[in-house]
Amino acid sequence: MIHEVKLRVRYGETDAQGIVNNADYLSYFEVGRVEWLRASGLSYRELEKEGHGLVVVEALARYKRPAFFDDELTVRTELTELKRASLSFGYTVLRGEEVLVTGRTLHGCVDLTTGKPRRLPAALFAWGAHCGDDS
Amino acid sequence: MIHEVKLRVRYGETDAQGIVNNADYLSYFEVGRVEWLRASGLSYRELEKEGHGLVVVEALARYKRPAFFDDELTVRTELTELKRASLSFGYTVLRGEEVLVTGRTLHGCVDLTTGKPRRLPAALFAWGAHCGDDS
């Protein structure tokens, strides 16, 4: 499943080069996966209330073109891997049809109380199976 | 008591105007009061472990001159008011002798478990009395 969310570049996200600072794209990715989860029926806030946390294990971003203040961007998020206790997302940040940044993040599911790895919620596997990603 | 801490402007703290974004000064103030507390023997981390939280009730900043990437700034922090369950800090951000930004924050002390107002730690009043601020 691919989900798209739009966001507008804030002034504070630009830096003295006049473009969006590289670190802010990881926040855009975060928005992307939260909205992906919501679209799949899994509020991340609810996940946390049930004691599941998703910790970031790895993040990669490739910057192809700069984004500027006030640009309206699309963050396209895709679930690219789903295992018992981990999952990966792929991201494409676009301005219109133009690809600006791509990336991926890998996450582990943990029990928020003990910090130990924990099986992802079953509801996610329903989606994964639907998409042929369940492993 | 006045405490000074130095910090260097990070690239990501600047915005497209080429200067430090106005919001980042509230983070600088946060650094200032954490270091003020440490200098007074009260680690904010320890306060939280003991169940005290300081919530920001009000923040004010007056921007006189811009700061630029790589500037070495001094954050001068002063306890300006100390009551049973609240306290205020005043801040001056300087580059050398030049005053860039001034500000103040007002904080309430809460019990982190209940969220209710709670008396500030006694150790703080020792400092306040020392400074003639205990009320």
Place this chain on the structure above:
Amino acid sequence: MIHEVKLRVRYGETDAQGIVNNADYLSYFEVGRVEWLRASGLSYRELEKEGHGLVVVEALARYKRPAFFDDELTVRTELTELKRASLSFGYTVLRGEEVLVTGRTLHGCVDLTTGKPRRLPAALFAWGAHCGDDS
């Protein structure tokens, strides 16, 4: 004129207290005034292209209630003062009907090339007159 814009709290905007960090509200205010300007027909990006910059002279925030991850907030922005070369905005951040944070910012208009004060664009005064704020 009052303009409202909605935004959703990002995970990275929360801090270890589990609530939106105080500094991030100044970014929310920034979003509010950019959208106020857009609604009034004055893109801030266009203003900058024409050589006008709005520098923040003062910012104040009063924090009444915390906001949490994933809350959908409304930033209500109002032009509260309009002078030859300066203007002020008032802000109210709400969750539904509940007021979380209020604030105001004061801005000076400068020539981006020289850094010197400059008259605000005439189009703004059309709005100001409309609202009875032109001074």
Place this chain on the structure above:
Amino acid sequence: MIHEVKLRVRYGETDAQGIVNNADYLSYFEVGRVEWLRASGLSYRELEKEGHGLVVVEALARYKRPAFFDDELTVRTELTELKRASLSFGYTVLRGEEVLVTGRTLHGCVDLTTGKPRRLPAALFAWGAHCGDDS
């Protein structure tokens, strides 16, 4: 050449999981390479004044262990590749001897006026040759 810089985790850098948000490590890396450049005699601010810009082409972070508010971290930065118009840095973020996060960034050198690729400053190659990295 390897350069180390210390920084202390700010409250605003933590998120509701009680740990430093994943995006903030890219800012820590940014601090690391700015200090690496300074230690090598090349102020990034000076580079920009001479019209050179370093744009981030790729960034990768691997998160092994969380960092908490007030932790004193070491950012260890190493030049890992140096070409005519691009260079790479490797990073290790430590708390004491404990490795928390590792990463790398790839940068292109551009002419800040034209935005076109530009040869890196000669002074950098002196360092590269010294380290056996000049290619």
